[in-house]
Amino acid sequence: MNKLCKQFVRFSGASLLVGALAITACKKTFDEPPYNSGDPAIKVTNSIADLQALYKGSPVTITNDMVFAGVVIGDDKSGNLYKQIVIQDSTAGINIQLDASNLNAKFPVGRKVFVKAKGLTLGAYGGLLELGKGVNDQNQPVRITQALIDSFLVAGSSNNVVVPLELTVAQLNQKYQNMLVTLKDIQVVAADTSKTYADSTKVAANVNINLANCEGGSLVLRTSSYANFTNIKVPKGKGNITGIYTIFNTTSQFVIRDTSDVRLMTGVRCEGGGTGTAITIADLRKMYKGADVVLPAGTTFVGTVVSSTANESTGNVRLASADNSAGILMYTLKGSPDYALGSVLTVNVGGGTLTAFNGELELKNVPIAQVTVGANGTVTPRVADVKTVVANKSNWSSTLVTIKNVNIALSNTTSTGTNYTITDATTGSIVAFVRDANIKINAPVTNANITGYVSVYLANGATDTTTQLGLRATSDITGGSVPTATNIVLATSPYLIDFNNLASGLPMGVTTKGKVSTTAMGVDTTFKSAATPWTETAFGFKNAASALNTSLTSASDATAQAASTDRALAVRQTSGVEAVAFVFEINDTKGKSNLSMSFNLQSLDVTSTVARTTTWNVDYAFGDNPTTFTKVTTPADMTTANGFAGKDFTVNFGNALDNQSGKVYIRIYATATTGSGSRALSAIDNVKFSW
Known part of the structure; x- marks a missing residue:
């Protein structure tokens, strides 16, 4: 690999001194990871390692036509990185300071980014190299304003994969800063295992959790209190952790993108002892704060199946706690087992995601291998009227209810099933959707009792969710009478x-x-x-x-x-x-x-x-x-x-x-x-x- 030919020119300004760089016509090539098609026709002239080499202890403004490219390894989706993205090529990594929000919409993890570096400033904060535009009064790079981002950064192909470097704590050094790294055999120190990743009250803007290996090597896991996994407890087991290696003065730091980066920390600790955390479905639901949450490794819950696969969308299963106090919709992979009504499942949610889907809280991306089927159990429905069910639709979602003395009327038929409207003496109504031809409802029905699981649905353009009741079998409707027909019933032709x-x-x-x-x-x-x-x-x-x-x-x-x-x-x-x-x-x-x-x-x-x-x-x-x-x-x-x-x-x-x-x-x-x-x-x- 050729050395970079460079010439420094120093100049002074009224309030700061910066190093201006002029690079001569030297060219070089370097190895890059394979990328998907869809990149713009922009010629890359230098590597990120070349960029880093320009820093000699004070900020440097780039004055030549330097162009480098890298794949995003860290964005602001989870909130743990603020107004920055971190990109990496085969030689090094760099974090780019950007004065904008929702950067993951344009620069998500896996997106290749081309950087036209002329006019940008390379500097450091606590020894960690950063790229911005100009410096502040502390001689640190300033974020690139939103209006100028497109002048310097060009988005390329998506879904590129950067394989993290597998290192031990002893191997860490400054050259790996801003790179994606997997540290082997790491655990949270015993004194910190009861803590959450950060401070949900936000009194502390960031929280440090101490990590160590069995040989005594240590570093800090640093998490922003604005991350969407702030109040989740750290893993108790030992294993590999993946994240972005950073430094602050003499302290080695690690930043995870979300809790999927710690999904493998489930092994036996150096000192032995338990590794998992059992929670209730109610606790699981509390982890969702309005944005997707990747769940920590070793976390499990137990639930009883209260849905019928025949009357649910493919891959959906409804699980309620034994006391029916809380429930969750779990979406499994297509081709997964049909979990029978009444089956008791133990679910290791590590690496799974809590998300909102059509207004419903949903647990997804849980590998089938992490679901264990046990003996059958029963869940006793709560008895409530229509008005009360509607008022509690979100909290009672995926739990069983029985509503007495209801009227059931046909609403409409769709390509996938039939909607029925359920009313009683209270105000409001609930929709029962039946996709299974084996569930027979000879509507209209009056004064019947109906049992099912509560769900909600947010239609496109709607401002509020519709309360729904999922049926499992015809036997979910008992009693009642069918009024005398007032319309034509086609029985025998003609x-x-x-x-x-x-x-x-x-x-x-x-x-x-x-x-x-x-x-x-x-x-x-x-x-x-x-x-x-x-x-x-x-x-x-x-x-x-x-x-x-x-x-x-x-x-x-x-x-x-x-x-x-x-x-x-x-x-x-x-x-x-x-x-x-x-x-x-x-x-x-x-x-x-x-x-x-x-x-x-x-x-x-x-x-x-x-x-x-x-x-x-x-x-x-x-x-x-x-x-x-x-x-x-x-x-x-x-x-x-x-x-x-x-x-x-x-x-x-x-x-x-x-x-x-x-x-x-x-x-x-x-x-x-x-x-x-x-x-x-x-x-x-x-x-x-x-x-």
Whole structure:
């Protein structure tokens, strides 16, 4: 490797003296770790070791076009590094002082960074080399202002891996400063094992924890009290620790990025003794302070499975403490075992992460090998009402509750399952989501008892979480009754509605609407159940004699019409209300496919003043109070006008209505008439659903 040719030029200023560097045309090459693609076309001229060599005890401002690059080994994600990043190449490391926050968004660990060093200042704080811009009144480098960061630092490829140097305490020296190092066989000294990493009260800005090996070598683990793992206890075992080696005057220091850097400190201590820490699920939840926390090695908890894998997302398992005081959602790797309901798990969370996912506190990244399955256990649900569950949704998440005297109503069906709304006499509601076809809820249900585990969900754009109840089996719902159906229940194909009992009211599931549109169901419109002659011209839905009665003709009088037992559901449109609909409310189409509807459409008017034509259409919609209707292709001649006739039509829905677990609405509707003069009396008869 060629020596760096350099020439120093000294100059004075009003308040400080700095060394200005001019580098001649000497070039050099050096080995770099392999990087991923995606780097900018910037030529690297020097190594970080070359940069360090410029420092001779006082700050140096770089005046030549020096460019070096390194991979980020430390960022500010956990809060343990403040307004700085540490980068390293194959020769050395350097920390770069930056006057900005959330640096990990642009310069995360693993990102290659190119540094255009001209104009920057290399100096030291307590002997630790730093790169900034200019110096302060203590002759220490000043942070590069946020406005200038992009002028000096260029982000390159991501996900680069820097393998830490494996060293012993005795091997540490100044050349390893600002480099990623793994120290072997290290433990926290006995006097410090009961301490946390730093001071959560922040009275002390930083806390030193003493580390040692079995040979008596020692150094300090230094942690900022603004780190997100401040109140976690330090590991009690012995093993390897990874972090950034730093110095402060004559003291060797170590800085971890987060607690995953100590995940291997679980071995037997030099003096023997226990290495692990058992905590409760409640204590585990308290470790989360609003930002991701990597959990310390050797930490374990015990929980009982209170969820069913069939009704949870892949990899999710809900664990509650034996007394049901606290619970946690654990996300395991895909392909992990299906932990059966009631299984008691001992979980070593070392290296796992507490995080927030869709509003729920989640434990993730726990290796499957760290989960031990024991004998079965039971958890007794707490009994509460809906209002109380909603008020405690976050604290009770993943614990069992029983809610008594609830009403369960179908809410909506999605591509992955069905939502049900649970209410009781208190205010508020809870959503039960069922993805498992083996869990049967014949909603609506009234006055039932329901048991499940509490969860929360934060939808995109929402400001508050929705309270949910996870079911494990159909048996989670007990008691209750199913109200008498008010809509069409498709049992045997075909399902026929002949309208012959209109004198007693509309058939179940059939309603009449006015002022309909493509985005509105319309308003309920009075149906006249008494037999009505065809000549009645007032607006409304009527009980009329059907044209399918072959004993009737267009000349049949009102008495003959009233005597007919073959009836049809008719409507007279007027200029005030032309948009009308015959509406069919179907409970569901579970297990049904290729649904079709046939009906006889009739014109029941021979009045000479009737000169308008009504064109009829068919559409459908899903769920309660739908606002979106999908029109179906219908024959062009599906019209009514002056005359006395009926014609059969069939409308096929294809697969559009297949296997719907919620309500399906089908409308035969008209939005306007064409022509002039009066409007005809239109009717339908023998509506038949087939599948």
